[in-house]
Amino acid sequence: MLSILGPSYRFCDGLSRRSFLKFGGLAMGGLSLPQLLQAEAKTASATRHKSVIMVFLSGGPPHQDMVDLKMDAPAEIRGEFRPIATRVPGIQICEHLPRLAATMDKWVVIRSLVGSEGRHAAFQCNTGWPVAQQPPGGWPSLGSYVSKLKGPADPGIPPFVGLSPKMKGGPWADPGQAGFVGPAHAPFTPNANGTGAQALGGLSVDRLSNRRALARQLDRLKQAADINGALSGADAYQEQAFSILTSGKLAEALDLEREDPQLRDRYGRGSSEPAGYGDAGPLLNDYFLAARRLVEAGARVVSLAYGRWDWHGRPHGTTFDNARDHLPALDQGLTALVQDLENRGLLDDVSIIVWGEFGRTPRINKNGGRDHWPNVGCALLAGGGMRSGQVIGATDRLGDHATERPVHFQDVLATLYHRLGLDINHVTVNDYAGRPRYLVDHTRFQPLAEVI
Amino acid sequence: MYSLRLVHTLTHPNAVYAVAYSPDGQRLATASLDNTIKLWDAKSGQELARLRGHGDGVCGVAFSADGKRLFSASLDRTVKFWDATSGTTLATVGGPGDYIECFAVSADGKWLATGSHDKQIRVVSAESGSVKVVLSGHSDAVFSVALSKDGKWLASGGNDDSLRLWNVESGQQRTLSGQDGVPQSVVFRHDDQVLFAGGSTGRIEAWNVATGERFMSLEGHRGLVKALAMSFDDAMLASGGSDGTVRLWDAKSGALLAVSGGHKNTVYGLAFSPIGRQHASASFDRTIKVWNVIEEAP
Numbered sequence: 001m002l003s004i005l006g007p008s009y010r011f012c013d014g015l016s017r018r019s020f021l022k023f024g025g026l027a028m029g030g031l032s033l034p035q036l037l038q039a040e041a042k043t044a045s046a047t048r049h050k051s052v053i054m055v056f057l058s059g060g061p062p063h064q065d066m067v068d069l070k071m072d073a074p075a076e077i078r079g080e081f082r083p084i085a086t087r088v089p090g091i092q093i094c095e096h097l098p099r100l101a102a103t104m105d106k107w108v109v110i111r112s113l114v115g116s117e118g119r120h121a122a123f124q125c126n127t128g129w130p131v132a133q134q135p136p137g138g139w140p141s142l143g144s145y146v147s148k149l150k151g152p153a154d155p156g157i158p159p160f161v162g163l164s165p166k167m168k169g170g171p172w173a174d175p176g177q178a179g180f181v182g183p184a185h186a187p188f189t190p191n192a193n194g195t196g197a198q199a200l201g202g203l204s205v206d207r208l209s210n211r212r213a214l215a216r217q218l219d220r221l222k223q224a225a226d227i228n229g230a231l232s233g234a235d236a237y238q239e240q241a242f243s244i245l246t247s248g249k250l251a252e253a254l255d256l257e258r259e260d261p262q263l264r265d266r267y268g269r270g271s272s273e274p275a276g277y278g279d280a281g282p283l284l285n286d287y288f289l290a291a292r293r294l295v296e297a298g299a300r301v302v303s304l305a306y307g308r309w310d311w312h313g314r315p316h317g318t319t320f321d322n323a324r325d326h327l328p329a330l331d332q333g334l335t336a337l338v339q340d341l342e343n344r345g346l347l348d349d350v351s352i353i354v355w356g357e358f359g360r361t362p363r364i365n366k367n368g369g370r371d372h373w374p375n376v377g378c379a380l381l382a383g384g385g386m387r388s389g390q391v392i393g394a395t396d397r398l399g400d401h402a403t404e405r406p407v408h409f410q411d412v413l414a415t416l417y418h419r420l421g422l423d424i425n426h427v428t429v430n431d432y433a434g435r436p437r438y439l440v441d442h443t444r445f446q447p448l449a450e451v452i
Numbered sequence: 453m454y455s456l457r458l459v460h461t462l463t464h465p466n467a468v469y470a471v472a473y474s475p476d477g478q479r480l481a482t483a484s485l486d487n488t489i490k491l492w493d494a495k496s497g498q499e500l501a502r503l504r505g506h507g508d509g510v511c512g513v514a515f516s517a518d519g520k521r522l523f524s525a526s527l528d529r530t531v532k533f534w535d536a537t538s539g540t541t542l543a544t545v546g547g548p549g550d551y552i553e554c555f556a557v558s559a560d561g562k563w564l565a566t567g568s569h570d571k572q573i574r575v576v577s578a579e580s581g582s583v584k585v586v587l588s589g590h591s592d593a594v595f596s597v598a599l600s601k602d603g604k605w606l607a608s609g610g611n612d613d614s615l616r617l618w619n620v621e622s623g624q625q626r627t628l629s630g631q632d633g634v635p636q637s638v639v640f641r642h643d644d645q646v647l648f649a650g651g652s653t654g655r656i657e658a659w660n661v662a663t664g665e666r667f668m669s670l671e672g673h674r675g676l677v678k679a680l681a682m683s684f685d686d687a688m689l690a691s692g693g694s695d696g697t698v699r700l701w702d703a704k705s706g707a708l709l710a711v712s713g714g715h716k717n718t719v720y721g722l723a724f725s726p727i728g729r730q731h732a733s734a735s736f737d738r739t740i741k742v743w744n745v746i747e748e749a750p
Binding site: 080271273275276277278314315316317318320321322324325328366367 | 716717
């Protein structure tokens with residue numbers, strides 16, 4: 001989105017005021033210039049902002065092989081894994097999540113996630129709504145709502161950042177759509193062009209830091225604008241936007257080479273190659289570290305997709321082969337993130353949600369895998385000042401359906417909005433038809449009382 | 453007594469399904485779910501080349517008898533022939549059907565066999581790539597396949613719980629009984645008189661090929677026995693399983709000689725070096741481990 005080089009040529013063909021604003025807006029994750037200037041004024045505030053890190057486990061993680069093991073079920077349902085005790089008496093999780101178990105006091109395990117549309121997509125995790133039912137303009141994702149309602153916490157950092165790369169499985173790569181709050185509130189996506197975490201829409205970190213190069217680009221922009229007369233009155237905005245864009249803070253946040261190598265190792269680094277079939281995101285633990293750096297620097301919402309969890313079995317490995325591959329990496333990355341946030345005094349201000357689009361079938365199929373199971377799934381919450389060290393909800397003996405405290409996707413999002421300081425019972429935003437829309441369906445879904 | 457001493461740990465960025473030694477023992481080829489094949493110097497462990505071209509994971513790999521070519525089978529439903537020096541693709545065979553699940557090459561280097569999720573087994577000429585025969589009979593995916601030394605006999609294990617011996621020429625088959633659930637892996641002894649099959653709950657069974665009699669059972673693995681390999685002198689059998697262990701057995705007596713727990717995930721591929729006492733194991737944990745077999749003093 002920070003394609004400074006591209007738009008300069010487009011603008012030469014005819015620059016409009018809207019184009020310039022789009023340029024500035026796109027570069028900062030969709031902020032309009034007035035918002036950028038307002039953000040500058042707000043930076044004097046000493047109040048620590050609240051953030052959310054959303055970890056999307058692309059493909060539908062197997063709840064019964066992770067946090068809701070069914071040892072009383074028959075072998076064809078139970079699976080290969082054994083439960084282990086955790087730090088919290090009475091809570092047991094999979095043997096391949098030992099670090100999570102050791103820090104269970106910091107986590108909330110939701111075993112009864114319900115309401116899945118059953119579609120392979122991040123959309124419902126991002127918005128709470130199914131893809132199929134959308135108002136004019138489309139449902140905004142959590143990050144876009146927050147961008148709209150809260151604006152940036154720091155003028156040098158977009159309020160909403162999506163770290164996921166491009167993927168063959170397109171709907172999994174969805175970092176969060178702006179919907180009817182408008183494209184100005186779309187996420188800033190540094191990795192979406194496939195050039196890596198440190199390349200920003202084709203502009204490398206080095207070049208972003210090169211103010212002279214940026215100044216030349218903006219000068220060409222201004223010349224074109226002067227010719228077209230499209231930017232009358234924009235000079236002041238231009239100068240201030242330039243300063244914001246070149247503050248270097250965003251580039252620094254994304255530059256993991258600046259981080260202590262030992263800490264980076266603690267997170268686990270990971271592989272940048274797509275996991276599994278190759279149509280999803282990578283098992284890249286660097287994403288967790290980047291998310292921490294971004295929220296610390298001022299991002300309000302960071303989304304990322306992690307791994308490929310759609311394990312239907314052979315010939316792409318059984319669900320247990322894939323779980324033995326993914327779970328240790330997830331275990332290491334998540335616990336490092338939580339510990340790191342706590343060490344920096346940030347954990348109470350940063351809510352973490354880890355989930356996928358649905359659970360997986362109780363019965364293991366003939367190829368050693370589990371198939372899609374929208375009936376019930378699981379989620380993990382941490383941070384945000386939430387009451388942790390507990391399990392919410394339960395499923396039946398087979399992991400088939402929720403038997404206690406069903407938790408809808410929108411209950412979880414309501415909780416996250418609450419932690420961000422947004423009252424889901426009162427806050428509305430108009431859709432494209434002018435109809436005021438609540439952030440979630442507040443008549444049916446509310447923040448989880450067990451955690452707030 | 454024997455022990456397994458780890459010599460190298462080689463890596464792919466995704467699960468590794470198969471490993472093969474070149475006929476002179478100087479190189480290793482490894483096949484991965486990352487859609488590529490890697491070539492390695494077996495002595496130094498240095499990566500020599502990465503062969504790209506398959507559109508999905510690579511589930512089988514083998515050198516030609518003269519070591520000049522490489523064969524690979526992939527989940528993209530094709531078998532590729534490669535120049536083992538330049539890494540260029542020489543030919544691509546296959547296409548229709550379903551995922552290829554298993555792959556084998558005859559010891560004389562003349563025949564390749566694939567077992568597929570379309571329940572069929574295809575025997576292909578290693579020289580021309582032409583399909584010699586398609587063997588049908590399994591009622592579910594073919595999970596394991598092995599060829600006799602001269603390619604005249606074929607053993608297959610299916611997800612239909614059956615272990616079958618085929619006469620490749622006539623297509624006739626007979627079912628062997630007594631295996632441990634779905635046969636996950638099969639291998640002929642080099643004299644073709646004995647067939648070993650790795651099962652689903654940890655057992656390895658041995659059959660007399662001529663009579664069909666099951667005469668030996670090796671126990672120790674926990675879970676699937678996904679990989680089997682015979683040493684070139686037929687003295688040792690190596691096995692790998694979903695328990696992540698590699699086990700070495702006396703192929704004649706069935707005695708357990710050594711165990712290594714070096715892998716963190718299912719061992720899917722095994723191969724003995726033609727020289728010395730060395731073998732390599734390939735695992736879903738994204739690594740290939742090269743082991744020297746050390747005979748310990750009594």
